[in-house]
Amino acid sequence: MIKVGILLAASVLSLSANAAMTEPHSPAPGVLCDKTVCANEHGISVALTTKYIGKKQGDKLAALGDFDTTAFTFRGGLFCDTTERLCREDRYFGPDGKHSGKVNPHYTALLFGQAEKP
Numbered sequence: 001m002i003k004v005g006i007l008l009a010a011s012v013l014s015l016s017a018n019a020a021m022t023e024p025h026s027p028a029p030g031v032l033c034d035k036t037v038c039a040n041e042h043g044i045s046v047a048l049t050t051k052y053i054g055k056k057q058g059d060k061l062a063a064l065g066d067f068d069t070t071a072f073t074f075r076g077g078l079f080c081d082t083t084e085r086l087c088r089e090d091r092y093f094g095p096d097g098k099h100s101g102k103v104n105p106h107y108t109a110l111l112f113g114q115a116e117k118p
Contacts, residue, residue: 022076026110027052032087034074037061041112043069043082078107085112 024032030040031048036057038048050058070082079091079101087108088101 022074024074024076024078024107024110030111030113032074032080032107032111034076036075037072039069039072039080039111041082041085044072045069078104080107080111087111 022034024034026032027038031052032039033048033052035053036049037044038052039045040048044061046058046062049061071080073079073091077090078087079089079099080087081099084099085108087104088099089104090101092100094100
């Protein structure tokens with residue numbers, strides 16, 4: 001019984017740690033990072049990635065060259081678009097061709113300083 005309880009507790013802690021690793025965090029106001037990139041209200045940033053994640057990851061991002069940095073998906077699926085100034089639960093589109101993901105007001109506020117307007 002005790003071994004099963006310990007294994008169950010270890011499994012729950014492992015799942016919690018994995019979930020935390022895939023969710024973006026905010027190391028500074030207006031900045032969101034996951035374990036590979038950082039972004040601000042203007043989009044993905046090599047400078048912020050280097051500052052908050054490290055030079056190695058910043059160099060990897062810089063090596064990608066030119067790409068659209070204004071719409072991006074963090075590990076775990078959170079999608080942010082600097083043109084819309086919104087973060088959504090996912091990056092998918094509905095049958096109408098518009099983003100179908102539910103707006104995430106928490107991450108929208110962290111990145112853009114405001115939540116979705118009703």
